Amino acid sequence: NAGVTQTPKFQVLKTGQSMTLQCAQDMNHNSMYWYRQDPGMGLRLIYYSASEGTTDKGEVPNGYNVSRLNKREFSLRLESAAPSQTSVYFCASSGGSHDNEQFFGPGTRLTVL
Amino acid sequence: AQSVTQPDIHITVSEGASLELRCNYSYGATPYLFWYVQSPGQGLQLLLKYFSGDTLVQGIKGFEAEFKRSQSSFNLRKPSVHWSDAAEYFCAVRNTGNQFYFGTGTSLTVIP
Numbered sequence: 001n002a003g004v005t006q007t008p009k010f011q012v013l014k015t016g017q018s019m020t021l022q023c024a025q026d027m028n029h030n031s032m033y034w035y036r037q038d039p040g041m042g043l044r045l046i047y048y049s050a051s052e053g054t055t056d057k058g059e060v061p062n063g064y065n066v067s068r069l070n071k072r073e074f075s076l077r078l079e080s081a082a083p084s085q086t087s088v089y090f091c092a093s094s095g096g097s098h099d100n101e102q103f104f105g106p107g108t109r110l111t112v113l
Numbered sequence: 114a115q116s117v118t119q120p121d122i123h124i125t126v127s128e129g130a131s132l133e134l135r136c137n138y139s140y141g142a143t144p145y146l147f148w149y150v151q152s153p154g155q156g157l158q159l160l161l162k163y164f165s166g167d168t169l170v171q172g173i174k175g176f177e178a179e180f181k182r183s184q185s186s187f188n189l190r191k192p193s194v195h196w197s198d199a200a201e202y203f204c205a206v207r208n209t210g211n212q213f214y215f216g217t218g219t220s221l222t223v224i225p
Contacts, residue, residue, distance in 0.1 A: 004156075031211050035215075040122070040217060042203065042215045042216055042217035042218050043203065043215040045212070048212065050210075058212075090156060090157070092157075092213075094211060094213075101159045101162050101207075102147075102159075102205075102213055103159075104149075104156035104157040104158075105156055106155065107154075107156055
């Protein structure tokens, strides 16, 4: 039982390049989330998916797209990376019941030059 | 709108001393509240959660938190801090739509 996994762990991009961050969970959770973490800002929600086939914008969606490929996988795509997207990205999942917490992946540290 | 405030950006305590980290929330209905800990370079790990019942909840690593509805607070406490408790701590509230809102975090330094 691996929990929530993310790939890659580290990535360096040049401005304008694109990339996809991958996330998978093996806990049969309905809900999945993408956050970014910046110093002094806490975690800010980029997108979330309440269930397979649905996605919704969070607090900071601009410059990102997501795909809920199936119940297990939720990917985050940067179409044209900008230096402002330099951050640590966390994927999380939740079972959806009122007493369920979120389980987090180890994070992806992204630098955009 | 839901929000979480952690007033203390950084706290320093001596090993063996007691600890209290503050958390205030804004939420119209019964809140579902969480405390997470993040060690450097790691993801977030759940310490404890509250959703109903006894307002004093126990968590892992000797932590506890008390829900006070009248003060909209959910403060985290530990009677005696260990050096390994040095980390970043996040308070979060969950709404009925299964969205989570996090505070900006409190960084804890433990002095030997």
